[in-house]
Amino acid sequence: MAAAERMVVIGGDATGMSAAAQARRLKGPEELEIVAFERGSFSSYSACGIPYWVSGDVPERDSLIARSPEEHRSLGVDLRMRTEAVELDVAGQRVRVRDPEGTERWEGYDQLVLATGAVPVRPPLPGIDAEGVYGVQTLDDGQELLDSLERLVEPGGDSRRRAVVVGAGYIGVEMAEAFVKRGYEVTVLEKAEQPMSTLDPDMGKLVHEAMCSMDIETVLGAAVTEIRTDEQGRARAVVTEDAEYPADVVVLGLGVRPATALAREAGLPLGASGGLLTDLAMRVRGQENIWAGGDCVEVLNLVSGRPQHVPLGTHANKHGQIIGANIGGGYATFPGVVGTAVSKVCDLEIARTGLLEAQAAAVGLRFASVVIESTTRAGYYPGTQPIHVKMLAEHRSGRLLGVQIVGRENAGKRVDIAAVALHAGMTVEQMTALDLGYAPPFSPVWDPVLIAARKAAAAVRAG
């Protein structure tokens, strides 16, 4: 007997399967049929974990998988793998899908969830599609890369293998660490004049200095022009305007863009980044029964007031929960993000939230900007580590606008203090009174974030 309503999910990862699971919790199979299509071979996995699988820190691929297709099916979600949605007919409330055998058919829906994720940026350079050039966006990508590294191992080889990573953003530095751990000689090529363009240049410089002492050759201002291949068509070097970097393996860490071709062709509203536009309930704008979330949508940056593409698993999971709650008859909304991100390269922790200087200026904000240096634990406590905190506060109002952190162990997650303060619209003066956890193993008596807040408050007062 058919269910009262049919929910169709496109994309079997964080957003899609969280939405499915949450809707299923709220509505039984007689009320809601749930069908999900995933074009890849894996469901509900941690793409963010791929660098640690490549490094060997995470030995088993399957430990990155939160829930297998079989588990989803046992929970009452009809998940169909290696099945791609190729056309969306909004007026007809149906999706055309192609199954693993290449057979296509239309699937009707009452509620549609677009959770198509993002695709890696691949500039149209000669050799970019050669064997030996890898992205690390999906578990399939990661498997392909690891399989190729296996093949590379030639016992008795007389020199170290060389990995070239193109791009020094989050994925780039995480992959650089992964190859350092595997014993490769690692070169990171970055077009900009700093690694981590998610930081201001002064903070990016700290990251660059640290990377130089980590056995990672980091070349800035490096515009890649070509991937040079051998006779077998395998990548052998990355060529920039200035030099050539021999490579046994090339990894692309150039960021991602929303995978919204299907939505675009169906006439759904996209923002400047190409991400889908939704309302606060994660409904696609102008649509009653089409929902979208995760890496294929734009989200509101609560600090800048601007929409933004922020592909992060944590948002994707929240979106899925929200969509599932709403389809299931509950109520949930996603107010937006404050731009928090944290990462590490070897023992260096890098975090940011809110706006960079350039981002703040771009939306018309004037601000004071301070940088402080402190320690992660009491200065006398063993294992204390250096931490730099940069803080931006709005001129006159003193409202916190952003925080950037570069430090060692226990530095990064301090960004959460600022993230919550941004959500709450706190001023830096208010932040100086925050009752944060203090004991010598955890913090100096003035937490580094408080030290930054005091300095920022003084800068605001000084005008």
Added chain:
Amino acid sequence: MAAAERMVVIGGDATGMSAAAQARRLKGPEELEIVAFERGSFSSYSACGIPYWVSGDVPERDSLIARSPEEHRSLGVDLRMRTEAVELDVAGQRVRVRDPEGTERWEGYDQLVLATGAVPVRPPLPGIDAEGVYGVQTLDDGQELLDSLERLVEPGGDSRRRAVVVGAGYIGVEMAEAFVKRGYEVTVLEKAEQPMSTLDPDMGKLVHEAMCSMDIETVLGAAVTEIRTDEQGRARAVVTEDAEYPADVVVLGLGVRPATALAREAGLPLGASGGLLTDLAMRVRGQENIWAGGDCVEVLNLVSGRPQHVPLGTHANKHGQIIGANIGGGYATFPGVVGTAVSKVCDLEIARTGLLEAQAAAVGLRFASVVIESTTRAGYYPGTQPIHVKMLAEHRSGRLLGVQIVGRENAGKRVDIAAVALHAGMTVEQMTALDLGYAPPFSPVWDPVLIAARKAAAAVRAG
């Protein structure tokens, strides 16, 4: 030539010397003379660091000293050591002090700062003042304890030394860890039915279980009746109603009370805990030119709306800054605390903020209460550790009331997320949308605090 104004500070530790230094920054010696009296032998030191000095983690006593008397003097503060204030004459604007030679004299003031700190609770039990029984409140205490441990070492002794710690609060568990590190057999005697009465019983139970696997004998419901001494008058055992615990050294960790005898005798207003009452600028209530801060005052708990004695170095330092700014002609206030504390015993991290269940009930709040278990990093990431988070949210409004955390590495400082949310008056529903830092080495994709917030929000909805 005399300065225009004279500031007298009683107590040469965090509050007093921060106030002096901050006032000095704002006013030169011609405007403001600053005299400080400290009855002990050390200034501006980290009392919170004493357990780590006793354990040997911090090898040098002097690394606990942020600023020596000489440094203070070089910055223009006339700090007189081993000089005790014995009488305060408010009407006459003067303090009677006794110098190291026992000479007494009156010192006039225009602005007075009471930063007299706290004294350890010492129940009037037989033997409590015997040799071999130590508090760890001041650096002098710590030095006395360490000197005595030195004398204890008898090369070739055939059994391990035994330490008995009375009280299983923050200081108690930190001292237990210190003696474990020194190779002692450690027994902790706690009168209550749980260690860490700063936690709810269910969370305290987790601490108890963890301590049992740490080579720390923890006896609950143990009412100490006597410290038994030998013929030389040295402590040899701690006696409870039920048993006797042999001891080579006894440490008291029974908490502290405000050291306000001087203020009480002068008729200054004290709260129920015996702490001084101040206004938001840290001025003693009803006084124009007497200020107080640190361990000798009560502060407002912003969640309960009640005054409370919260002896913590982080508040003491803030108070000093605020008093110094106000005396120096600036403007600063202390809005209150939310009750944050963090500690560790061996590798167990313990944190809390806001109200416990009993505290919330005592001020008339009804609430939902949830506990979740998660991990400190992504479940698959090496080194991930267990974490329990308890969260209280007000019935109907859903306002966050408190968080308690018990976990391993990287668990404790997550309490800061909740601390900021408490300052901001957030609801647990709002907290579910917090944009916290996520990457596999730092957090599961749902930070444990978010998981708790989701569960608490559901509990509030369920009514």
